[in-house]
Amino acid sequence: MHPVDGRLSSPQVGPPSTAQLQAAVQWYLTLNDADVSPEQHLAWQDWLGADPEHVKAWARIEKLQQQLCGVPRDVALPILSQMGVQRRQGLKMLLVLAAGATVLAGYRISPYHTDFATRTGERRQVTLPDGSRLELNTDTRVDIAYNAQERLILLRRGEILVTTATDRLPARPLSVETPQGRIRALGTRFDVRLLPGLSSVHVQQHAVEVRPRDTPQHIQRVDEGQALTFGSSQLGNLRPATADSSAWTQGLLVAIDWRLGDFVGELARYRVGYLGCADEVRDLRISGAFRLDDIDGILANLQVSLPVKVRHFSRYWARIEA
Amino acid sequence: MDVGIKPSTPMDIEHLYGKHHGWLKGWLCNRVGNSADAADLAQDTFMRMLTLRQLPVLREPRHYLVTIARGLMIDKARRQTLERAYLEVLAARPEPLEVSPETYHLIIESLLAIDALLDGLGARTRQIFLLVQLEGLSYVQVGRQLGLSVTTIKNHLGKAMMQCIRLMDD
Numbered sequence: 001m002h003p004v005d006g007r008l009s010s011p012q013v014g015p016p017s018t019a020q021l022q023a024a025v026q027w028y029l030t031l032n033d034a035d036v037s038p039e040q041h042l043a044w045q046d047w048l049g050a051d052p053e054h055v056k057a058w059a060r061i062e063k064l065q066q067q068l069c070g071v072p073r074d075v076a077l078p079i080l081s082q083m084g085v086q087r088r089q090g091l092k093m094l095l096v097l098a099a100g101a102t103v104l105a106g107y108r109i110s111p112y113h114t115d116f117a118t119r120t121g122e123r124r125q126v127t128l129p130d131g132s133r134l135e136l137n138t139d140t141r142v143d144i145a146y147n148a149q150e151r152l153i154l155l156r157r158g159e160i161l162v163t164t165a166t167d168r169l170p171a172r173p174l175s176v177e178t179p180q181g182r183i184r185a186l187g188t189r190f191d192v193r194l195l196p197g198l199s200s201v202h203v204q205q206h207a208v209e210v211r212p213r214d215t216p217q218h219i220q221r222v223d224e225g226q227a228l229t230f231g232s233s234q235l236g237n238l239r240p241a242t243a244d245s246s247a248w249t250q251g252l253l254v255a256i257d258w259r260l261g262d263f264v265g266e267l268a269r270y271r272v273g274y275l276g277c278a279d280e281v282r283d284l285r286i287s288g289a290f291r292l293d294d295i296d297g298i299l300a301n302l303q304v305s306l307p308v309k310v311r312h313f314s315r316y317w318a319r320i321e322a
Numbered sequence: 323m324d325v326g327i328k329p330s331t332p333m334d335i336e337h338l339y340g341k342h343h344g345w346l347k348g349w350l351c352n353r354v355g356n357s358a359d360a361a362d363l364a365q366d367t368f369m370r371m372l373t374l375r376q377l378p379v380l381r382e383p384r385h386y387l388v389t390i391a392r393g394l395m396i397d398k399a400r401r402q403t404l405e406r407a408y409l410e411v412l413a414a415r416p417e418p419l420e421v422s423p424e425t426y427h428l429i430i431e432s433l434l435a436i437d438a439l440l441d442g443l444g445a446r447t448r449q450i451f452l453l454v455q456l457e458g459l460s461y462v463q464v465g466r467q468l469g470l471s472v473t474t475i476k477n478h479l480g481k482a483m484m485q486c487i488r489l490m491d492d
Contacts, residue, residue, distance in 0.1 A: 015492060016492075018488070021484060021487055021488060022484060024487065025480050025483045025484050025487065026480070028483060029476050029479060029480055029483075032454070032461075033460075033461060034460045034461070034462065056492065057487075059492065060487040060490050060492070061483070061487060063487075063490060064439075064483070064486050064487055064490065067432065067435060067436060067439075068436065068455050068456065070428070070432040071429055071432045071433055071436065072429065073456045073457070073458075075408065075411055075412070075429070076433060076436070076456055077452055077456045077457060078407075078411050079404065079407045079408055079411055079433055080433065080436060080437060080440070080448075080452055080456070081448070081449060081452060082407045083400075083403065083404060083407060083433075083437050084440065084443075084445055084448040084449070119422070119423070119424060120422045120424050120425070139422040272422070272424045272425060272428070273425060273428060274425075
């Protein structure tokens with residue numbers, strides 16, 4: 001039996017009717033109004049509860065909201081406005097662009113011309129031609145440029161742990177180059193990480209020498225157990241290296257009395273998508289050792305140990321809130 | 323041209339592929355201007371046909387192939403336009419935004435999906451939708467910004483919302 005009469009309320013398959021969708025949109029317009037009253041909220045709940053078809057129609061409104069949450073707002077707004085303008089210039093224009101756009105292909109953000117790379121959440125070990133070992137942390141790109149004079153490792157993004165091997169004689173120097181300068185190994189094990197506009201090095205064995213790109217005459221030696229952050233023309237102060245700086249090689253994140261905001265920022269490096277932290281909970285404190293292969297598990301546990309809620313707008317978009 | 327449908331089999335596609343693939347590649351090459359993209363698009367066209375549950379019985383298979391290929395060309399052009407817009411927006415930011423290739427891909431996919439939902443809406447309607455939904459402005463704020471009444475803002479927003487949720491799957 002197929003319901004042919006609209007009054008039959010037997011469970012209906014198929015998409016919600018136009019009328020139901022229109023009602024859902026009207027409710028959305030009301031609820032989204034800055035002046036919405038508690039009575040209107042209750043009326044909406046009544047409407048929602050009155051018919052499973054209403055729930056189905058409303059689910060689409062929610063799905064749309066989730067989809068809109070899946071893009072960074074400050075980027076999405078200009079792009080989507082611009083796309084609207086380009087659309088009006090018509091199909092012909094787009095096809096012309098299709099012909100011209102091949103020029104752009106090389107300009108795309110591409111990890112594919114990198115010698116070694118990891119995806120977000122991935123770690124990888126690599127042995128180099130001279131026997132030196134590299135460990136790549138999450139979302140990292142490295143190029144190797146060895147020649148007769150030197151062994152050069154170019155860190156393009158992310159973080160690496162370098163363990164140098166003794167080179168054949170005569171030994172060639174081994175350096176890591178970052179956008180901010182060069183770190184020369186003095187027979188050693190050290191961790192290099194790129195930060196926005198800065199590089200940071202933690203030395204675990206022996207020592208390294210750091211030369212900022214624009215002031216290479218300012219050489220700074222960093223010894224075992226020390227750390228240094230530097231920019232392209234200035235050196236930071238030497239500080240003790242934290243014991244946990246290479247915990248990532250064991251798949252762990254070790255936090256000792258960290259601000260929650262910093263902790264979430266660190267977790268976000270290992271998780272695909274957006275992970276944010278609301279200002280009001282940013283200064284809560286957290287300590288512990290956390291397994292990086294289960295970020296969603298860590299987030300779930302946060303809700304138990306701290307007065308916070310994790311709000312998932314979509315699979316890729318989560319935010320820690322009060 | 324279509325006179326009926328029957329279940330598609332790999333055999334049918336294979337036959338079509340053998341007979342028309344070279345021709346389609348040539349047709350595409352003339353339009354996109356390079357053979358690598360033409361080869362990709364031709365391949366995608368046949369892949370698209372493989373995913374159809376039923377293959378129409380075709381009297382003019384080339385006409386049909388061109389229809390699919392043209393759709394794919396438009397998709398590709400849209401994607402490239404969007405990727406370019408994305409890079410331009412990033413380049414204009416005061417501080418660089420580091421995104422991993424995965425996140426980049428996800429953002430582009432999400433933007434394309436939203437853009438497709440808004441396809442065909444007037445510029446004003448689109449703008450109002452974006453100001454409310456992405457900028458988080460109130461109806462009054464948007465009205466003031468554009469010199470329009472709250473009722474007009476709500477009408478435009480309602481129209482955009484309606485189109486979006488009509489185009490969505492459950």
